[in-house]
Amino acid sequence: MKYLVTGGAGFIGSALTKQLLERGDDVAILDSLEHPVHPNGVPFKPLPPDAMFVHGSVTDRDAWTRALQGVDRVFHLAGYADYQPDFSHFFEINTTSTALLYELLATGEFGVEKVVVASSQAIYGEAAYECPTHGKFMAEPRPLTQLELHNWDVICTRCGAVSKPIASNEEHVAPHNSYSISKYALEMITHRLGKRYDIASAAVRYSIVHGSGQSFLNAYSGALRSFATRMLNGNPAVVFEDGEQFRDYVNIADVTRANLLVMDSPAADYRSFNIGGNQWVSVKELAELVDTVIGNNLGWEAPGLYRVGDTRHVVSDVSNLQALGWNPEVSLRESIEEYIGWLSSIGDVPDTFTQSQKVMERLGVLRRVSD
Numbered sequence: 225m226k227y228l229v230t231g232g233a234g235f236i237g238s239a240l241t242k243q244l245l246e247r248g249d250d251v252a253i254l255d256s257l258e259h260p261v262h263p264n265g266v267p268f269k270p271l272p273p274d275a276m277f278v279h280g281s282v283t284d285r286d287a288w289t290r291a292l293q294g295v296d297r298v299f300h301l302a303g304y305a306d307y308q309p310d311f312s313h314f315f316e317i318n319t320t321s322t323a324l325l326y327e328l329l330a331t332g333e334f335g336v337e338k339v340v341v342a343s344s345q346a347i348y349g350e351a352a353y354e355c356p357t358h359g360k361f362m363a364e365p366r367p368l369t370q371l372e373l374h375n376w377d378v379i380c381t382r383c384g385a386v387s388k389p390i391a392s393n394e395e396h397v398a399p400h401n402s403y404s405i406s407k408y409a410l411e412m413i414t415h416r417l418g419k420r421y422d423i424a425s426a427a428v429r430y431s432i433v434h435g436s437g438q439s440f441l442n443a444y445s446g447a448l449r450s451f452a453t454r455m456l457n458g459n460p461a462v463v464f465e466d467g468e469q470f471r472d473y474v475n476i477a478d479v480t481r482a483n484l485l486v487m488d489s490p491a492a493d494y495r496s497f498n499i500g501g502n503q504w505v506s507v508k509e510l511a512e513l514v515d516t517v518i519g520n521n522l523g524w525e526a527p528g529l530y531r532v533g534d535t536r537h538v539v540s541d542v543s544n545l546q547a548l549g550w551n552p553e554v555s556l557r558e559s560i561e562e563y564i565g566w567l568s569s570i571g572d573v574p575d576t577f578t579q580s581q582k583v584m585e586r587l588g589v590l591r592r593v594s595d
């Protein structure tokens with residue numbers, strides 16, 4: 225079987241490529257080696273010599289055409305994820321690329337039997353809540369005037385009651401930024417055009433993925449990178465809001481298994497699946513665990529910073545994937561140990577949080593509450 229993995233030089237794509245090669249499949253990689261993950265266009269990690277590498281963009285018809293030769297199955301993971309306000313770029317890389325893939329497959333000139341595309345938990349936006357009086361609802365983004373008052377809770381718009389977060393299942397989405405809207409559109413293209421042209425297709429919505437091999441240069445790669453690079457440089461972790469936000473975290477090995485399961489299961493066709501850690505963990509608990517693993521007793525601080533459009537709590541319900549026979553197997557602590565071990569093996573790691581904080585403050589994405 226021959227697979228094409230777009231974004232195969234990146235964090236999730238390279239782990240998937242390794243697994244496919246180990247089980248004896250042929251792999252082609254289509255990747256444009258984007259900054260900052262691959263500085264100066266040099267792969268962050270060496271590319272596997274036994275995979276065919278096409279250096280090109282998923283926005284380029286010719287690059288797709290070269291990469292799709294002889295391919296049976298496609299994992300489309302190349303994507304743009306950031307907090308930058310370059311809205312159109314999200315749609316160009318995440319959405320238009322997917323339309324281009326189906327445009328090519330619809331010609332019937334390629335023998336692709338199945339496509340799995342990478343989506344995101346971000347598609348749930350401010351996510352699912354339950355009001356004690358009015359029941360379940362998908363929350364709207366919290367107003368800036370509320371956040372300015374250090375009031376972080378999600379409230380019911382009908383009665384103003386503080387509402388309880390509940391795990392988000394695949395049924396209801398509420399994307400509210402350019403990244404998540406571009407991913408929702410990618411899913412619609414995948415399911416609708418896949419079905420119309422009889423190309424088996426599925427989407428996977430990752431929660432926050434952890435593991436070795438994740439670029440610490442990617443400003444979007446989340447709290448673990450930020451806490452670890454702060455603490456390895458002798459500084460306490462910085463948490464946004466009050467650190468009570470709930471998230472779920474999933475290890476790269478579990479993500480790779482889930483990707484393969486969705487690809488191999490006809491029961492997954494034309495559906496979207498959450499891939500998450502199945503555990504509610506607050507951001508400050510994550511900081512404390514990182515501190516324990518590093519062992520420097522630096523702790524964390526909450527200096528009153530918040531990100532515009534950030535989600536208060538979001539945790540994915542993974543029961544649909546469990547019904548296919550998957551469960552997360554790597555604990556959060558093991559995942560953190562793996563990441564810190566890998567980061568420490570690189571040598572001196574810069575405090576990338578402090579660098580990205582300045583950029584985000586300049587762009588108005590990261591704000592500080594007034595006293």
Ligand SMILES: NC(=O)c1ccc[n+]([C@@H]2O[C@H](COP(=O)([O-])OP(=O)(O)OC[C@H]3O[C@@H](n4cnc5c(N)ncnc54)[C@H](O)[C@@H]3O)[C@@H](O)[C@H]2O)c1
Pocket residue numbers: 230231232233234235236237254255256257258259261262280281282283301302303304305317342343344345429430431432433434439442
């Ligand atoms: N890592 C996570 O926690 C997470 C969470 C939710 C969703 N996702 C999604 O999963 C996918 C993979 O994420 P990742 O963590 O491996 O990211 P990554 O940044 O490590 O890898 C992405 C790869 O895509 C390549 N790429 C970017 N633009 C391209 C283009 N125009 N043409 C060809 N290649 C291009 C990059 O060079 C990079 O190698 C992305 O679509 C991302 O949106 C990731």
